[in-house]
Structures are given as C-alpha cells and as structure tokens.
Amino acid sequence: MTDVTVVRADNPGPMTLDGTRSYVLRAPGSASCVVVDPGPDVEGHLATLAGAGPVEVVLVTHRHADHTAGSARLHELTGAPVRAADPAHCHGGEPLRGGERxxxxxxxxxxxxxxxxxxxxxxxxxxxxxxxxVVLTGDTVLGRGTTVIAEPDGSLRDYLASLDVLERAGDGRVGLPGHGPALDDLGEAVRAYRAHRLERLDQVRAALAGLGRDPSTDDDLADAVVAQVYADVDPSVRRAARQSVVAQLAYLADAPA
Known part of the structure; x- marks a missing residue:
C-alpha cells in the first residue's frame, strides 16, 4: 500500500484543530517522495519534510497560510517544484489543473x-x-468538525458540487484531511457533511422567515442570522460561522424561486 507519513505542524488552534497535517507520500521501496501541503513557515517542520528523502514535487491543496506559508522555504531546501491551483503559490512549478494526472x-x-x-x-x-x-482532501473535508466557506472566494454552491465529486472518489476509501484524524470511509463522511449543510440551510431559511427578510449578504442580516443559527458556537469560531452564513445567504439569494 502507499507509504503515508503525517508530519503535523505545531500550530494548533480553533481553525487548525491539532495542527496542519503535511503528508509525505511514496510507493513502497521508492527513494523519492511527494509532499502535500508544506504547512506554516516553521523551520523545524520544513526540515523534517525536506529530510524525508529526495522530494520530487510539492503539492498544495489551497491558498490558506497554514498550508502554504512554508512553500517557498521548502522549495529552497529541496529544489522541488511547488505546484498549486493558484499561480501565486507556485514556486518553480506549473499551476495544477483539475483532471490532471x-x-x-x-x-x-x-x-x-x-x-x-x-x-x-x-x-x-x-x-x-x-x-x-486514498484521497487527500485538504480543508474540503476535515477529520472532525465542519469546514468554513471562506471569504472572499468561498462558495456554498461550489462546495456542495465538490462534495458530490469527493463522494464518488472516496466511497469506501480512506480520506486524509488537512486537519484532524484520517477518515476510514470518505464517502460516508461526505454524506454526513452534506446532511449537515442542508440542515444548516433549513435553519437559515427558518431564521429569515422569523426575521421577515429576504436572503441578502448585508452585514446586519448576516449578524442577525448568526445570532439565531449559531448562538451556541464558541466565540473563537464565531467569525468562521459568520463567513458560512454569508455564503449560505448568497446561495439562497441565487436559488431559483
């Protein structure tokens, strides 16, 4: 089976759980390896990744700094190209393309x-x-908890479509997330994620009905919905909850009548 080594960064927090997980991957017997998500710019963490063996390529799941801040330094340490979908996070490598092998x-x-x-x-x-x-999911599906639809470019409509993609790819397969423990069956985790998202949408619809307002992304409405739907969340993740509400309101505003 694929040789998977997890190198967890020492950056725990409300949004990173127990820390960002960098992955070192290789086939059994291979001298070289692939690194997925360099993580934060922490010298000891990056030295461990660089020392895992000759690194052929470094891949990035998404732009957030807890996954990308160490990219340039890891490129310096290894000479390996860093490839991400966003060209801003590529170092010596071409942007990633969906469907690429x-x-x-x-x-x-x-x-x-x-x-x-x-x-x-x-x-x-x-x-x-x-x-x-095995399927590496970055922050699209986490090992525990749920994923924020992050401003300014997150999209609930896109997210639900991506869950469909991951359900097909991950049914009965192990999921390796950017934060939290491995998922024994990614397809099962995706179905739970989808059910949670749809339940939250129903709660937002109910909150809007109670407020007597149409879906909108204006600040006052988002805050009012957060107060009703996410009243029980820890203050440390209230900002993330608000970002998800903004995405939910945008989704509902664009929904067919």
Whole structure:
C-alpha cells in the first residue's frame, strides 16, 4: 500500500484543530517522495519534510497560510517544484489543473478540482502499484468538525458540487484531511457533511422567515442570522460561522424561486 507519513505542524488552534497535517507520500521501496501541503513557515517542520528523502514535487491543496506559508522555504531546501491551483503559490512549478494526472515517487496522483472552501481548493486521489486509492482532501473535508466557506472566494454552491465529486472518489476509501484524524470511509463522511449543510440551510431559511427578510449578504442580516443559527458556537469560531452564513445567504439569494 502507499507509504503515508503525517508530519503535523505545531500550530494548533480553533481553525487548525491539532495542527496542519503535511503528508509525505511514496510507493513502497521508492527513494523519492511527494509532499502535500508544506504547512506554516516553521523551520523545524520544513526540515523534517525536506529530510524525508529526495522530494520530487510539492503539492498544495489551497491558498490558506497554514498550508502554504512554508512553500517557498521548502522549495529552497529541496529544489522541488511547488505546484498549486493558484499561480501565486507556485514556486518553480506549473499551476495544477483539475483532471490532471501526476506520476511521482512511484505513485499516480489524480488532481480533483474541489472548490468551495476556497476557489482554488483541490484534492488528490493517490494510487500506488496494485493499491486501493486514498484521497487527500485538504480543508474540503476535515477529520472532525465542519469546514468554513471562506471569504472572499468561498462558495456554498461550489462546495456542495465538490462534495458530490469527493463522494464518488472516496466511497469506501480512506480520506486524509488537512486537519484532524484520517477518515476510514470518505464517502460516508461526505454524506454526513452534506446532511449537515442542508440542515444548516433549513435553519437559515427558518431564521429569515422569523426575521421577515429576504436572503441578502448585508452585514446586519448576516449578524442577525448568526445570532439565531449559531448562538451556541464558541466565540473563537464565531467569525468562521459568520463567513458560512454569508455564503449560505448568497446561495439562497441565487436559488431559483
């Protein structure tokens, strides 16, 4: 099976859970490796990744700094190209394209465009020789908790479509998220995520009906909905909840009558 090593960054917090997970991947017996998500710009963390063996390529799931801040330094340490969907986070490598296949370290890595958390979010289906694939999901599906639809480019409509993509790719397969523990069955986790999102949408609709207002993304309405729908969330993640409400209101505003 694919050799997967998790190198967890020491950056725990409300949004990063127990820390960002960088992945070192290789086929059994391969001297070289692939790194997915360099993580924060922490020298010890990056030195561990660089020391895992010759790095053929570094792949990035999305633009957030807890996944990308160490990219330039890891490129310096290893010489390996860093590839991301957003050209701003590429270093010596071409932007990733949805549907692309990458062959490295004895592995096949298929790039899935999975926007929604951010516009540039991608996932990777990783297959070794005669192996059952595993799916790296970045922040699109986490090991525990739920994912924020992040401003300014997150989209709930895109996110729900990306869940469909990941359900097909991950049914009965292990999911490896950017934060939190591995998921034994990614398809099952995706179905739970979808049910949660649809339940939240129903709660937002009910809040709007109670407020007597139409969907909108104006500040006052978003704050009023957060107060009703997310009243029980910890203050440390209230800003993230608000971002998701803005995305929910935009989704409802664009929904067919």
């Amino acid at each position: 990458i062959d490295a370290a004895g592995l096949r890595l298929d790039v899935l465009a999975t926007p929604g958390h951010t516009a540039d979010s991608v996932s990777f289906v990783v297959t070794g020789p005669d192996d059952v694939p």
